[in-house]
Structures are given as structure tokens and as C-alpha cells.
Amino acid sequence: MGVGSRLRPASGAPIDKTGPSRLEWQNVRQEGGGSGGSRPAGGGSSVVASPLLTALFALSAAAVWGVGDFCGGLAARRVGAFSSILLLYMAGLFPLAIAALVRGEMLPPPADLLWGAAAGLAGAIGYGLLLHAFSKGRMGLAAPVSAVVATSSPVVVAALTEGMPGAQQLVGFAVALAGLWLLSRPESPGHRPGGLGLALLAGLGVGLFFVSVGQVEAAGALWPLVAARMAGVAALLVPALTGRRFVLPHGTPLGLLALAGVLDAGGSLFFLLATQAGRLDVATVLATPYPAVTALLAWLIAGERMTRSQIIGAAAAVVAIALITI
Numbered sequence: 001m002g003v004g005s006r007l008r009p010a011s012g013a014p015i016d017k018t019g020p021s022r023l024e025w026q027n028v029r030q031e032g033g034g035s036g037g038s039r040p041a042g043g044g045s046s047v048v049a050s051p052l053l054t055a056l057f058a059l060s061a062a063a064v065w066g067v068g069d070f071c072g073g074l075a076a077r078r079v080g081a082f083s084s085i086l087l088l089y090m091a092g093l094f095p096l097a098i099a100a101l102v103r104g105e106m107l108p109p110p111a112d113l114l115w116g117a118a119a120g121l122a123g124a125i126g127y128g129l130l131l132h133a134f135s136k137g138r139m140g141l142a143a144p145v146s147a148v149v150a151t152s153s154p155v156v157v158a159a160l161t162e163g164m165p166g167a168q169q170l171v172g173f174a175v176a177l178a179g180l181w182l183l184s185r186p187e188s189p190g191h192r193p194g195g196l197g198l199a200l201l202a203g204l205g206v207g208l209f210f211v212s213v214g215q216v217e218a219a220g221a222l223w224p225l226v227a228a229r230m231a232g233v234a235a236l237l238v239p240a241l242t243g244r245r246f247v248l249p250h251g252t253p254l255g256l257l258a259l260a261g262v263l264d265a266g267g268s269l270f271f272l273l274a275t276q277a278g279r280l281d282v283a284t285v286l287a288t289p290y291p292a293v294t295a296l297l298a299w300l301i302a303g304e305r306m307t308r309s310q311i312i313g314a315a316a317a318v319v320a321i322a323l324i325t326i
Contacts, residue, residue, distance in 0.1 A: 061287045062287045066297065074253075081128050082246065089261065091257060091261025113227045114227075116228045117231035119210075120227065133146070139297075139298040141196060146202040146206065147321055148320050149206075150210065153208065154211050155324055172324035176321075184313075
């Protein structure tokens with residue numbers, strides 16, 4: 001899950017949604033609408049327009065985000081969600097700050113930094129709940145459930161404030177509901193998959209993050225993202241230093257969290273490059289399958305098993321994300 005920067009859509013314009021480590025950049029709006037064109041981020045360097053580069057960067061974002069979530073989930077199963085989210089956020093803060101300096105982005109207005117900080121608080125709660133869901137249940141189920149709820153939340157808010165979404169997004173909602181129903185079906189009489197309730201709450205938290213970042217009006221995206229990480233780290237440090245059950249991991253869990261934090265930030269940068277190299281809609285669709293990467297790794301490495309209906313439900317959730325996001 002990541003943090004993103006999007007501009008608020010004008011009334012009647014396509015609804016922008018991002019994200020969290022991963023959908024965080026999916027709603028960086030393009031000049032003149034959300035349908036195409038490459039452009040530089042405010043104050044930063046641009047990327048040569050190329051459909052091949054767009055596909056390469058977007059697919060890299062999906063892979064990196066999916067692997068990062070899997071690493072974070074493995075670590076959370078060993079040291080708990082709280083310690084995991086704190087260390088993961090700290091690990092991702094520095095690459096984002098360095099990227100903002102290297103790209104030469106100018107600092108945005110204070111209001112944008114405050115919205116970024118608010119988004120960081122919501123994102124920390126949402127991602128923390130997602131890691132908790134990973135530790136209590138199956139990553140292959142929790143990842144698509146949280147992603148589809150998070151993606152839908154900004155669309156619902158925009159529908160209440162700016163009018164109903166388009167037909168394609170309404171179809172996406174229907175596909176999402178079908179996918180969630182398949183994912184939550186009992187595996188045996190009276191036994192539902194664990195962690196799905198946490199995954200739903202995590203999606204709401206990440207969705208609130210998207211809505212908050214959607215208020216950022218500056219063209220530059222990285223500094224609000226840095227502000228979000230700093231706010232999340234600061235909020236998590238308070239309970240960590242005042243008696244909260246914080247475990248400083250060693251060995252493999254620490255390495256997994258460091259890797260997850262860097263990958264989360266790296267996925268955001270890959271998606272930003274993809275949107276600069278080509279069409280936003282193409283980049284969004286190609287980056288959408290990141291929950292499938294997490295599910296695949298959970299199956300291959302962690303030995304998770306899914307029923308046929310759950311596999312279909314996870315695939316439907318990925319399709320729904322694409323329909324809702326574009």
C-alpha cells in the first residue's frame with residue numbers, strides 16, 4: 001500500500017483515485033483529463049514518451065508492490081502488525097525523500113503538506129490493519145479484498161460530492177461485490193476465511209488515505225508523499241515509546257520489513273514514471289494486478305491454498321479494480 005498524489009477532479013471530470021503503497025500513484029491526473037498524454041511532475045524531470053516504457057514501468061510497479069506486500073505480511077506473522085508497519089514506514093521514508101531531492105521537486109504549499117500528513121495517518125492505520133489481516137488469515141484473500149474496497153472509497157466520496165460515477169465504474173462495483181462474495185464464502189459449514197473483516201477495515205483506512213491525498217493541489221507529488229510517511233512514523237512512534245507492544249525484530253523479519261518499505265516506495269516511483277511515459281489509463285490497468293502477485297507468492301512460498309471460488313473471486317477483484325480506477 002502506498003501514498004500518492006492526485007489533483008482534485010473538476011466537476012464532471014473523470015474521477016481520480018490512487019494508491020498505498022501501490023495505488024498511491026494511480027490517480028496522478030494528466031493535464032487535460034485522465035485519458036492520455038505524458039507530462040512531467042511539477043518541478044521534476046520528465047520521461048520520454050513511449051508505450052513500451054509505460055508498460056515496463058507499470059508492470060514493474062505491480063510486481064514491486066505485490067512483492068512488498070508479501071514481505072510485509074511474512075514479517076507481520078512473526079513480529080506482529082504494529083512493529084511491522086512502523087519499521088516498514090521508516091524504511092520507505094528515506095527513499096522517497098531522496099527521490100524528491102533528486103527530481104528537484106519544489107516544496108508544495110503548507111496546506112498540501114498538511115493533507116499529506118492527514119493521509120499518512122489514515123494510511124498507517126489502513127496498512128497496519130492489512131498487515132494484521134495478513135498475520136491472521138491468508139494474504140491471497142486479504143490483498144484483493146482490501147484493494148477493491150480502497151479503490152472504491154474515493155469513487156463513493158466523489159459520487160456524493162460531485163455526481164454519480166460513469167457506467168464503467170458502476171460495472172466495476174458490481175464485479176467487486178461478486179468477487180467479495182466469492183472470497184468470503186465459507187470453506188466449510190460455519191467456517192469463513194480468517195482476516196476478511198480486518199481486510200475490509202484496512203481497505204476503508206487506505207480509501208480514506210486516498211481521499212485525503214486527493215485534496216493535494218500541487219503538481220509535485222513526492223513531497224506530500226514524504227509528509228505522509230513522516231506523519232505516519234511520528235504517530236506510530238508515540239505508542240511505541242510509551243509501552244505499546246513493540247518488538248524490534250532481528251535477522252529475517254527485519255530484512256523483510258526493510259525490503260518491504262523500499263519496495264513500497266519503489267513501486268510508487270515506477271508508477272510515476274509510467275504515467276510520465278504514456279497514458280494514465282494504460283499504466284493503471286497494467287499496475288492493477290499487484291494483489292495477484294501477493295496471492296501468487298503466498299501460494300508458491302507460504303503454501304497458502306485457495307478454493308476455486310476464492311480464486312475466481314480474487315480474479316474478479318483485480319478486474320474490478322481496473323474498471324473502477326480507469
